[in-house]
Amino acid sequence: EVQLVESGGGLVQPGGSLGLSCAASGFTFSDHYMDWVRQAPGKGLEWVGRVRKKANSYTTEYAASVKGRFTISRDDSKNSLYLQMNSLKTEDTAVYYCVAVGLSYYFDSWGQGTLVTVSS
Amino acid sequence: DIQLTQSPSFLSTSVGDRVTITCRASQGISSSLAWYQQKPGKAPKLLIYAASTLQSGVPSRFSGSGSGTEFTLTISSLQPEDFATYYCQQVKSYPVTFGQGTRLEIK
Numbered sequence: 001e002v003q004l005v006e007s008g009g010g011l012v013q014p015g016g017s018l019g020l021s022c023a024a025s026g027f028t029f030s031d032h033y034m035d036w037v038r039q040a041p042g043k044g045l046e047w048v049g050r051v052r053k054k055a056n057s058y059t060t061e062y063a064a065s066v067k068g069r070f071t072i073s074r075d076d077s078k079n080s081l082y083l084q085m086n087s088l089k090t091e092d093t094a095v096y097y098c099v100a101v102g103l104s105y106y107f108d109s110w111g112q113g114t115l116v117t118v119s120s
Numbered sequence: 121d122i123q124l125t126q127s128p129s130f131l132s133t134s135v136g137d138r139v140t141i142t143c144r145a146s147q148g149i150s151s152s153l154a155w156y157q158q159k160p161g162k163a164p165k166l167l168i169y170a171a172s173t174l175q176s177g178v179p180s181r182f183s184g185s186g187s188g189t190e191f192t193l194t195i196s197s198l199q200p201e202d203f204a205t206y207y208c209q210q211v212k213s214y215p216v217t218f219g220q221g222t223r224l225e226i227k
Contacts, residue, residue: 035216045156045164045207047216063215064121097163104170105211106154110163 002026002109004098009114016088016118022081022098022111030054030076033101036083038094039113046094048072050101051081066092088118122146122210126219132227137198141222143191143208152212155184155193158221159204167206168193198224 008020022034033056036048049062051072060072071084081098095113102108123146133139143153151171156164166175168184171191181196195202203226208219 044221045158045209045218047218050216061214102169105152106166106169107156107164107209108166110165113163 002100004100004109004111006096006098006111006114009096009116011117011119012088013120014088014090014118017084017086018088018116019085020083020096020098020114020116022083024079024081024098024100027100027109029074029079029100033105034072034074034081035099035101035107036072036081037097037099037107037110038092038116039097040091040094043094048083048096085116088116090118092116093118121215122149122213122217124208124210124217124219126206126208126222128222129220130223130225132225133198134227135198135200139195139198139224141193141206141208143186143193143219145189145191145210148188149210149212151187152210153184153186153191154209154211155182156207156209157202157204158207164207200226 003025005023012018033052035050049072051074052059069087073082097113098111099107100109125144127142153171155168158164172184183194203224205221205223207221
């Protein structure tokens with residue numbers, strides 16, 4: 001069974017930093033692109049970014065709203081995905097989901113999400 | 121960026137009804153579209169991908185159609201567990217984008 005478990009969410013002040021992790025199991029993590037998607041309270045889904053697999057040199061893509069502030073990385077030896085968030089803004093408040101991207105680039109599997117609150 | 125516009129945004133419906141949700145793309149995306157279902161407090165679930173392919177385990181009352189710029193998700197006979205919010209998503213180009221969502225509520 002595919003499992004994605006996010007951790008690291010919490011309360012942070014504007015301008016601060018926070019790191020999220022996602023532990024993956026039940027599938028061959030290294031074979032998949034991995035994404036982060038967020039959802040502000042009561043709002044819709046927003047794609048945050050992607051890290052490709054080793055065969056694609058672990059290259060990344062980001063939404064314009066987070067580019068230059070957020071960094072996505074992975075450690076295939078630990079089956080883990082990471083999201084480092086810097087210079088946080090109140091509008092970054094959201095539930096952050098870890099997503100395993102299927103071979104056809106659709107979002108097959110989602111974690112349960114972790115809440116990040118940016119507030120003073 | 122490719123914008124996806126869903127209609128309606130909200131629908132009050134009854135068990136047994138046939139429901140159709142439309143998703144329009146701001147530019148052509150061939151068949152690079154998926155539909156997700158999300159229930160309150162839960163992660164989204166993939167229902168349909170490549171515009172019309174049913175994800176494994178999803179009931180056959182769900183179907184998708186369309187290509188280019190106009191797509192539809194149809195639920196042939198609404199069941200109590202189908203009352204949720206539905207999102208379309210395009211994966212044709214970066215950034216990946218989602219529609220604003222369509223919320224189905226019990227009439």
